[in-house]
Amino acid sequence: MMGQSPQVPPITGRHACEICSSVANRRTRDNQLQDLQTRLARTEAQLAREASRSIAKPNLQSSCISTAPQSMSLNHESVCGPRAPSSTLDPLVDSSIMRDIDLFSAGADTNMTFEWQDQSTSLDPLDDLLLGRLSPKPLPYSNMVDEITRTELSTLHNYYFDTIYFSFPFLNQDRFFTEVQGDSHAIKALSYAVALAGCAHSAQQSKQAICCTLARESAERCEKDEQIENLNFLQALMFIGRFEALEGKLENSWMTLGRAVMVSKLMRLAHMDRLDGSGRCQDALTDQVLLEEKRRSFWALYILLSYVKTRTGWQSMLGDAKEFQIYLPSPGLLRSDLIALPMPFLSEISTEPRYELSSYAGCVLMVDLALRCFDHGQGQTTSGFWDDYCALVKRIDDLVGILKQHLNATSIRSDPVAFSLYLNLRATEILFHESAMSHSKEQGLPPLMTVESQRRATTAAFQISTAVRLVLPSPGKFESDIIMLQAIFIAWPLTMSLKAFHNELVNSQGGNGVNGVVASSRLLLAALNHIEASNGHWHQSGLTIAYTAMLSTTLLFAIDNTIVANIQPSIINEFGHLELMSWIGTGFALGTMFILLWGKVYGVFNIKWLYIFNIFLFEAGSAVCGTAPNIEALIIGRVIAGIGGAGMYSGTLTYVSVLTGPKEKPAYLAGSTVVWGIGSVLGPVVGGVFAASSATWRWGFYINLPIGAIFAPAYLILFPNFDPNPTKTIAQKLCLVDWINAIIFLAGSACLTVALTFGGVVYRFNSGLIIALWTITGILLVVFIVLLKLHPLITKENRIYPLHFYKQWILINMQLQVFLSSGIILAMTYYVPLYFQFIKGDGALEAGVRLLPLIMSMVSLSMLNGFLMPKCEMISIWYIGGSALSIIGSALMYTIDGDTSNYKVYGYNILVGAGAGCYIVAGFAIVQSLVPGHEIANAVSAMAISQDLGMVLFLAISGSLFHNVAVDKVGSALPGVSGAEIGTLIAGTSSAALQALSEDDKSLVISAIAGAMKSIWAFFMLAAVLSFVCACTLICRET
Structure with a gap:
C-alpha cells in the first residue's frame, strides 16, 4: 500500500441512498470521502519515503539519530511527485505548532508519545524539528x-x-x-x-x-x-x-x-x-x-x-x-x-x-x-512477540482501569494533563495494534487476528475523537476550549487516529460504519486546524468583546473616582458639613482598600460570578449616592461603590493575568490604563456638566446605572467562566481565604485614613481621638504583620498578603513606584481643577476640561510603555526618565501663582502626566514575570493594594495639608475672620462667604489659597524625588 493511493470502491447503491436522498449530496459526500482517502494515502506515501531516507543514513552521523518520519502532511501535491526534505509544512501541522506540542517545548504537557525505530507508520512532530536543525x-x-x-x-x-x-x-x-x-x-x-x-x-x-x-x-x-x-x-x-x-x-x-x-x-x-532489616525506609x-x-x-x-x-x-x-x-x-x-x-x-x-x-x-x-510497547516492537521471535502481545493487551486494559478515575469526561474536559494522558494512552494502543497487524500479514496468520487488531485500533481512534469533541471550540464555548487545544501534545494522537481511520476506510470496503469514520476524521482535522501558537485567549472574537466589556467597568470606576472633584461644592451647598467634604473622595478611596481581599478571593472563587457581584455592588453604591438624603448617606454610598469598583478593577487585572502571555500582557494592561485615563478626564467634566445643569450633581452618580445596564448582557454571556479551584466546595474555598487578617487590614486602613483626614481639620493633632486612632493603627499593623508570618489557621500561600515578597528589593520597589505615581496622578486630578476654580475663576466644567493635558499625556506614555517595554529589557529607563519628568513638572508647579499663564500650567501638567505614564502600570507586568505562576494572583493583588494605598493616602495627606495651610494663611490675611468663616471661604469659589467679600479681601483669600497649594505641589515633588531614588537602584540590578 505504501507509495500508491488505495483503491476504495465508490460508495453507491443502497448504502448511498441510506446516507443521502439526493444525488447532489451523494456526490458531494463521495468526493469528500475520496479527497480524505487521497490525502491520507499521500501522507502514507510520504512516510514511506521519509522512512527509507532515514534508514539509508548511517547511525550517529547527523544531529538527529531518529529514523522516524516527518509529521503528517495534507497538501495536494502528487503522490509520486518530488518533495524536498526541507519543504514547508502545510497548514495542518506547521513548525510553530510543533514547537508547542512536544514535551520539551514551552507550555507542553508531558510527552507520552513514543514510536518504534523501525515503525514507518508512526508520527512524531518533534522529528520534523530535529531533522537538519x-x-x-x-x-x-x-x-x-x-x-x-x-x-x-x-x-x-x-x-x-x-x-x-x-x-x-x-x-x-x-x-x-x-x-x-x-x-x-x-x-x-x-x-x-x-x-x-x-x-x-x-x-x-x-x-x-x-x-x-x-x-x-x-x-x-x-x-x-x-x-x-x-x-x-x-x-x-x-x-x-x-x-x-x-x-x-x-x-x-x-x-x-x-x-x-x-x-x-x-x-x-x-x-x-x-526497607532495611527493621522494616523501615x-x-x-x-x-x-x-x-x-x-x-x-x-x-x-x-x-x-x-x-x-x-x-x-x-x-x-x-x-x-x-x-x-x-x-x-x-x-x-x-x-x-x-x-x-x-x-x-x-x-x-x-x-x-x-x-x-x-x-x-x-x-x-x-x-x-510506551517502553514496553517499544521493546515489544523490537522483538525478534514470533512466539515471543505474541506472548508479549497478550501481556501488553492486559497491561493496557489495566492501565486504563487504574487511571479511569482521572480520565472521566469531567477531567478530560477541564484538566489538560488528563486530556493529554487519555489521548496519548489511546494513541499508544493504536500504534501497538498496528504493529500486530503488520506482524500478522508478514507471518500469513488468519485474517481474524488482523481484524481484531484493526477493530481495537479503530475503537481507540473513536475514543480520541470523542475526547476531542468534548473540548473542541464551538459557538458559545470560550472558556477552556482554547486552552485544551493550545500547547498540549495532541497532534501525534490526532494523526494516529486519522491513520487508524484511513485503514478502516480501506478495509471496510464502504461498509455501514464509513459515515462515522468520515465524520470523526473531519472532526480531528478541524481540531488540528485549531491548534495555534497563541499566548492567550484574547485573540478570539467573543473574548475580545468580553475584554471591551471589562474596559467599560474600568471606565465607570475611573469616572466615579474623579467625578466628585467638581461637584463637591454643589454637594456642600446642599448638605453643609464642610468638615466632611474630603470624605466624599476619601470614602470612595477607602472602599477600594478591599482590593487586597478581592485579589485573594479572585484566586479562590469563580472569577466570572465574583466579577459580576462586584459590578452589582458598584451600581448599588452609585444608586445610594444618587438618592442620598444627607452627606452621611452619600459617604456610605461612596464606600460601597468603592468596594465594588475595586472588585471590578481587580477582576480585570486577574482576567488579563490568567488569559494573556508575558509578551502581550503589557499591551492589555496599557489598554486598561488608557481607559482609566479617559475616565479620569471625563469624571470632572461630566461632574461639571451635571453640577451646572438642571439635572444636578445627583446624575453624576445615576449615570453609572444605564451604562451598566447596556453592558449587562456582555457581562453575563461573554465573561470567561474561569474557576481556579473547580474541584473544591464552597466551604473548602472559604477556608482558603485569610478573613481574619483581611478584617484587621481594613480596620487599620480605616483608622489611618480617619486620622489623616480629620487630624488638624476637624480635631487637633494632639486630641485624644487622633492619638487613639494612630495608636490603634500601629497595633493593628503589628498584629497584621505577625499573622502574616505566624498565622496558625492559614497556610503560607493562602495568607492575605505575600510577606515573602519583601525579601526581593525589586518587588518592594515596584510596589513603591506604583504607590507614588498613582498617588501623584489622582491627587493632581483633584487639585488642578481646584487651582483653576480658585485662582483663575473657572466654572466646574471649564476646570474639568483643564485636566486634559495631564491625563492625555499620562495615557499616551502609558500606551507607549505598554508596547515598547516588552522590546526593551532596560526597565530602569522608564522609571528613571518618568520620575525625573515628574520631579521637573512638580517643581515647576510649585512656581505658579495667579499671574502664571494657562499654557505654562498645561506644560507643567504634561511633564507630570508623561512622567507618571512612563511607569504607572509597568510594574504590574514586571512583577508577574518575576514570580512563579502560582504567585501571580498575589503579585497582582500586592500591586493593586499599593496603588490604592497611594491614592487614599495622597488624597488624605493632600487634603490635610491644603486645609491646615489654607486656614493659617487665610487667617493671617484676614485677622478678623473667625475659624468657622475661614472654613466656608476655602470651600470653593461658589461659596456665599467668598462672594460676599470685597474685591481686595477676595484677592487676599485667593492669594492665600494659592500659597496653600504650594505645599501640595511640594509634597508631590518630594514623592517624585523618592521615586527617582528608588528607580536608580534598578540600574544596579540590571548590571
Missing part, C-alpha cells in the same frame, strides 16, 4: 558572563515555572528560590539550566546559547571540584540533556543524561525507598519534601532517558524498571508544605489501587507502557 553555536564563556543579568535570569526562571514546570514538576520551587542566590557551582549550574528551559519562550530564545554555555561551564566546575553527589547538579544535567534532545543532538543528550544516571546511582535513588527520618523531590527527579530522568531510547534504540542505563525500589510521585504541588503520601512501586501497581495517584505518576505509568 542545529542549535546555535555557543559563545565563549569568558565573553558571556556579563551578557545575562540577574533580572534576565530571574525572568527566565519564571518563564519556566509559568509554562513547562506544571507538565514536568520535579523541581521544588521553594527550595530553588531559596538557594538560587547561593555561590556553589551546583546551584549556579541549576540556575542557568532552569533559565535555559525558560528560553523556550519565543521572546527569550536568543538567550539559549548563553544559558546553555553557562550551565555547562558550571556543571564542569562541579565535576572538577567533586561536587557531583548533589541534587542540584543532577537536576542541572537533566535540564541540559533535555535541551540537547530538543535541539536534535541525541548523542550529546544521551551522554549528558548518562552523567546524570551516574549521579543518581551515587545517590542511590533507584533503591531509595527499599532507610531515609524515613529525613526531610519528606526533599525525598519527594528526589523521587520526582529520578522519574523525570527515567522519562528523559525513555524519550531518547525510543529514538535511538540504545539500552537504558538505569536498569530494569521492574527492580526499582522507589515510590511513584505523590499528589500535590512540590513545595515546602507538601505532605508526601506513600505511593506504590512501579511494579506493585494493581487494577484496584489503594492510592490517589498523581497525574505525574500517571505520566510515569504511561511512559512505562
